[in-house]
Amino acid sequence: MTETYSVDRRNKVRVGNRADYDRTTVQAILDAALIAHVGFVVDGRPVVIPMIHGRDGETVYVHGAKATRLIKQLAKGVPACLEVTLADGIVVGRSAFHSSMNYRSVVVHGTARKVEDADEHARALEIVTEHILPGRWAEVRPMLDKEVKATGVIAIEIEAASAKVRAGEPIDEESDYDTPVWGGVVPLRTTYGAPEGDSRLLPGVEVPASVAALTGKAG
Amino acid sequence: MTETYSVDRRNKVRVGNRADYDRTTVQAILDAALIAHVGFVVDGRPVVIPMIHGRDGETVYVHGAKATRLIKQLAKGVPACLEVTLADGIVVGRSAFHSSMNYRSVVVHGTARKVEDADEHARALEIVTEHILPGRWAEVRPMLDKEVKATGVIAIEIEAASAKVRAGEPIDEESDYDTPVWGGVVPLRTTYGAPEGDSRLLPGVEVPASVAALTGKAG
Numbered sequence: 001m002t003e004t005y006s007v008d009r010r011n012k013v014r015v016g017n018r019a020d021y022d023r024t025t026v027q028a029i030l031d032a033a034l035i036a037h038v039g040f041v042v043d044g045r046p047v048v049i050p051m052i053h054g055r056d057g058e059t060v061y062v063h064g065a066k067a068t069r070l071i072k073q074l075a076k077g078v079p080a081c082l083e084v085t086l087a088d089g090i091v092v093g094r095s096a097f098h099s100s101m102n103y104r105s106v107v108v109h110g111t112a113r114k115v116e117d118a119d120e121h122a123r124a125l126e127i128v129t130e131h132i133l134p135g136r137w138a139e140v141r142p143m144l145d146k147e148v149k150a151t152g153v154i155a156i157e158i159e160a161a162s163a164k165v166r167a168g169e170p171i172d173e174e175s176d177y178d179t180p181v182w183g184g185v186v187p188l189r190t191t192y193g194a195p196e197g198d199s200r201l202l203p204g205v206e207v208p209a210s211v212a213a214l215t216g217k218a219g
Numbered sequence: 220m221t222e223t224y225s226v227d228r229r230n231k232v233r234v235g236n237r238a239d240y241d242r243t244t245v246q247a248i249l250d251a252a253l254i255a256h257v258g259f260v261v262d263g264r265p266v267v268i269p270m271i272h273g274r275d276g277e278t279v280y281v282h283g284a285k286a287t288r289l290i291k292q293l294a295k296g297v298p299a300c301l302e303v304t305l306a307d308g309i310v311v312g313r314s315a316f317h318s319s320m321n322y323r324s325v326v327v328h329g330t331a332r333k334v335e336d337a338d339e340h341a342r343a344l345e346i347v348t349e350h351i352l353p354g355r356w357a358e359v360r361p362m363l364d365k366e367v368k369a370t371g372v373i374a375i376e377i378e379a380a381s382a383k384v385r386a387g388e389p390i391d392e393e394s395d396y397d398t399p400v401w402g403g404v405v406p407l408r409t410t411y412g413a414p415e416g417d418s419r420l421l422p423g424v425e426v427p428a429s430v431a432a433l434t435g436k437a438g
Contacts, residue, residue, distance in 0.1 A: 010264065034306050034320070034407075037256035039265035045229065046258035048267050048302040050324050085269040087253050090411070092430055095359050096348045097366040101253070105269050129315045140314050140400065144392075147316040169417040173363075177419045181359060182427050184420065186434070187412035188253075192309070197403040198388040200396045208401050211311055215405070 010109040011160035020163040029106045029163055030055050033084035034132065038062060040073055040080050040112070047073075053082070054124070054131035058158045060108060061115070061124040063151055071152035074112035080156050082108040088167065090186040094176035102166050102185060109160040115153040124153045135210035192217050229328040230379035239382040248325045248382055249274050252303035253351065257281060259292055259299050259331070266292075272301070273343070273350035277377045279327060280334070280343040282370055290371035293331035299375050301327040307386065309405040313395035321385050321404060328379040334372040343372045354429035411436050 004021040005011065013019035020026070030036075036053035039046055049070045051062040060082055064071045074080060089102040115121045125148075126137045143151075170183045177183075192214040195207050223240040224230065232238030239245070249255075255272035258265055268289045270281040279301055283290045293299055308321040334340045344367075345356045362370075389402045396402075411433040414426050 009262075010266075035304055035322075037267050037269075037302055037304070039256075039258040039267035039300070041260050041263065041265050043228075044260065045298040045328070046260050046265050046267075046300040047229075047328075048256050048258035048265075048300045048326065050256075050302060050304040050322070052320060079264040081258070081265040081267045083256055083267040083269060085254050085256070087409075090352055090433070092352065092355070092414070093359075095362070095366070096344060096356060097362055097370070099348065099352065099355065099359075101271060101351070103254070103269070107267065109264070109266075125315060129318065132320070133309060133311065133318065136311070136318065137315060140312075140318075141395070141398075143314070143316055147314070151316070169419075172419075176360070178421075179360075180421055180424050182416065182420065182424050182430065184414055184416040184430075186414045186430055188409060189412055190306075190407060190409040193406035193408055195311070195403055195405045197401065200388075200391075201402060202397075202399055205399050205401050211401065211403075211405055214309070 005161045008160055011107065011162040013162050013164060018164045018166055020165060025163045026106050026161045027055065029086065029104045030060065030084055033086055035084070036062065037083045038070060038080060040070070040078055042073055052128055052132055054127035056127050060156045060158065061128055061153055063125060063128050063153045066150060066152040071154060074154040075114035075152065078112055080110055080112040082156055087188050089188050091170050092182065092184055092186060093170035094172045094179060094181040094183045098170050098172045100166065100170070104163065104165045106161060106163045108156065108158050110156040110158055113155045115155050121148065121153050124155070125151065133210050135213065139208050139210055190218060224380045227379055230326065230381040232381050232383060237383045237385055239384060244382045245325050245380045246274065248305065248323045249279065249303055252305055254303070255281060256302045257289060257299060259289070259297055261292055271347055271351055273346035275346050279375045279377065280347055280372055282344060282347050282372045285369060285371040290373060293373040294333035294371065297331055299329055299331040301375055306407050308407050310389050311401065311403055311405060312389040313391045313398060313400040313402045317389050317391045319385065319389070323382065323384045325380060325382045327375065327377050329375040329377055332374045334374050340367065340372050343374065344370065352429050354432065358427050358429055409437060
């Protein structure tokens with residue numbers, strides 16, 4: 001397997017020099033994001049739905065109740081696009097034109113596949129669970145049969161992918177640097193707060209290792 | 220104008236009781252989000268691209284370099300879907316099945332329109348700039364002609380929209396509440412850090428009011 005994704009009409013980034021087809025970059029951004037934005041076509045119209053995802057090699061899994069439109073539609077094996085974006089900061093240029101955001105984003109193109117195999121289905125649910133809260137799968141009871149049956153899993157194999165990353169300072173109009181206008185970056189940070197046990201927590205039950213590991217971590 | 224968006228095939232939420240068609244809810248979520256995920260169809264395939272947006276009444280604007288695929292494609296007046304999601308927390312259920320996320324999301328369906336009118340074009344750029352950094356428009360010089368000409372603006376009128384909101388505790392399998400397994404929520408917070416002036420900042424230039432107002436604020 002090559003270290004970069006091949007570039008075709010689907011994933012070629014048309015403008016600017018921020019495109020990155022490196023597998024390591026693409027996969028790291030996919031893995032860092034909590035929410036994936038999944039696009040598909042219904043009656044010729046685009047639909048974009050936020051989903052929880054997880055990755056296994058070159059496959060991205062999403063899951064949901066079997067009755068949702070997304071699961072029913074993607075189960076037909078249609079083309080799908082999955083996008084994730086992490087917002088890292090506000091780029092404050094000396095002009096509106098050169099103001100921007102710092103971000104890391106990935107766009108994946110593939111074909112959706114309904115996961116029918118029981119082992120792959122179980123493994124995908126573990127991957128998605130662990131993506132959101134690493135270590136949790138081993139802390140909880142196994143899935144019940146009725147839960148497995150109610151949950152649809154869709155696999156999207158990465159057929160084409162690209163990352164775009166913007167980092168660092170504004171790049172201003174040269175003449176604007178001589179004006180007394182502020183330019184710089186305001187960082188955006190997503191962090192996990194202190195865990196809040198729910199109203200039905202039994203006395204003496206402590207915060208588990210998976211949850212404790214999140215506290216104060218970047219989200 | 221009614222207080223809710225009408226429900227049709229495009230925006231009907233199929234599963235669960237978290238759908239909200241209230242205009243105030245939809246608009247507040249659109250306004251709170253920094254990044255919009257814009258879906259459109261190219262050669263029968265879905266494409267989803269992250270964009271900066273801004274809202275004026277029932278119109279959502281996005282902007283970008285005229286040469287980008289998104290601007291060129293949407294300029295044709297095609298159907299578009301715009302989705303935003305704010306992640307508010309990890310819902311830690313007592314089982315994998317009942318684990319989830321707290322979030323606020325909106326899906327908007329509309330038809331893209333290339334903004335040709337000079338006044339609307341200028342106003343849209345102000346709206347998008349102000350959406351990311353309120354107060355900034357008045358602090359910077361006017362757009363240069365070459366900047367205006369290089370920037371494509373797309374309007375998406377909200378033809379159908381829905382919000383989905385999940386908040387609060389996990390809703391666990393009743394029998395799991397009797398087990399000594401932790402359940403609760405880990406809040407996710409996105410905040411602005413301290414502004415970082417860039418390497419070419421002139422001596423004595425202070426952080427402007429727009430940027431100062433962000434510091435410590437929720438993002």
